[in-house]
Amino acid sequence: MDLPDKDAPLPETLSSAGKDETLHAYREMLRIRRFEETAARAYTRGKISGFLHLYIGQEAIAVGTSLAMQPGDRIVSTYRDHGFALAQGCDANACMAEMFGKKTGLVGGVGGSMHFFERDKGMWGGYAIVGNHIPIAAGHAFASKYLGDGAVTICFLGDGAVGIGPTHEGMTLAGLWDLPVVFVVENNRYSMGTPLERTLPAADITSRAPGYGMVGDRFTVEDPFQVRDRIGAAIRRAREESQPTLVEILTYRFRGHSMSDPAKYRGKGELEAFRASDPFERANRALLELHGMTEEQLEAIDDEVIAEMDAAAEFADQSPQPDPDYRFENIMIEGEG
């Protein structure tokens, strides 16, 4: 595995950004990271069960993508979905309560960590069967084209989803029909415990793009503004030209696949090298070095965010479980639609 250069200078996209926008993006990344850490603690205390996949290390992608979206655009994601929900403005309390299996959760406690949906925030799931949301996202884009609503669907998948059938079929139809969709592979180098060398026949996932009749774009994540600009270009292509794009973003997750994975399979020095080029830490450096902020100021922000997430955990803990009869709800719709 190619390891990142820890002494690389701050990327141009980050250093040229203004203080306010840098601070905003930093804070959003921080919110995701602290949310995930809070969730991990709650899991250890037995407050959260099931599968819990953390987004720590990949935050710049969700934050940058949300910056590039317009109202009405949709995110369709995998089960590693907390970052997208928070970046899209879903309430941290409701997200946390969902994982606690509470009535006040984002979907009333029926979904858990893997199924975050909030329609009006553009958070369109939350899918947990690897690859089966790619045709769904293509279907949203099909509807956008059919209805002429101008919305763009941005669909995230992992490097481990590239080989499975629905991915191939969904991308085939999106390319064939020129659908306004952006597929983004978050290549975090692992599919559970299996490194991509043992899952991908060709390292460059975007080498498939021409086969689907799509433009490909491949880059290593550096900061949220770079993500905003690159995904923004793909969103524009979707909106203005009704052309799909296959984006591959090289990234890294700092935790195991899910809470039950100690990630013993990593190479020596790998985690440290990626930590040294953590986009979140870079944004922190930019605020200190370029925008004259002090350690104390950043710590005060951190304290605020930690308080927000602690309050979310407290809210989730105090919330009631769903009503017993709720298990029979939302299965069939009565009457004609």
Added chain:
Amino acid sequence: MPTLQIREAIREAMREEMVRDDKVFLMGEEVGHYQGAYKCSQGLLEQFGEKRVVDTPITETGFAGVGIGAAMCGLRPIIEFMTFNFSAVAFDQILNNAAKIHHMTGGQFSVPIVFRGPNAAAHMLGSTHSQAFDSFYAHIPGLKVVSVATPYDAKGLLKSAIRDPNPVIFFESELMYSVRGEVPEEEYLIPIGEADIKRPGDDVTLLCWGQSVPTALAAAELAQEHSDLSAEVIDLRTLRPLDTEAIIASVKKTNRVVIAEHGWPYGGVGAELVDRIQRLAFDWLDAPVARVCYDDIPFAYAENLEHLSIPQPEDVHAALRQVAYRD
């Protein structure tokens, strides 16, 4: 009253609903330019254009999922499977997306979609192309499952399925597309979930649906003629939700039941029927319920072997005699 073939009744249902609601579209393999593998969609491309009659490559998972994703945005897709055998490769989309999304999103999204096409054995197609999927789909909460046997039912139920806010599996039969029957010219709908007495009778309740309806009607004829037995033939028409009320009412009248099922016996829809009947009408039964099903084997191509594996009117007649203790 004019008569139509089942394929024409299906076509008219789709045509009328597409005229009525521009959110309705048809998608599948060969549905447009080729006019449908079984010609159900003949003329629709010419009338509605490529936007609404969408030919797909061979991508059942892909276009089933696209349909679901489009339905979540408010469109009303009709997804045609060339046959339900090929829905097996889209099974995950139906099981994990269509049937789950309304629930999994806390009711934020609905999936008003119809998956339709021919189901069960046709003629000498071999093991992979002869399967009945009734029990696979009827097993899944979150779906409605319809199975039609007459042009009248096909039209009225397909129109209801297209208007239904839930995902609906709609079974047709390749062998029965040319069956003719009366269909009124004026518009009508048949509610999903209602069985229909296709032939009233007093001695035995004979339950059937889809391909087993003609089998059961022929068996009832044999029973009347040769055994002086009057069978009440009930076409379930909907497999989920089941019209338990209609079934039990008939059982309480006849006290005997035969189930004619074009499908495998193990865990079949008939097994579910037997469970309901013994639970809800135990004291009314004068004989164990009899089931006549497919042989419990993969189907053979050879004509004689296939014929032997499918319930024939004579087999159902024998079962009617058995529950009436005529032998």
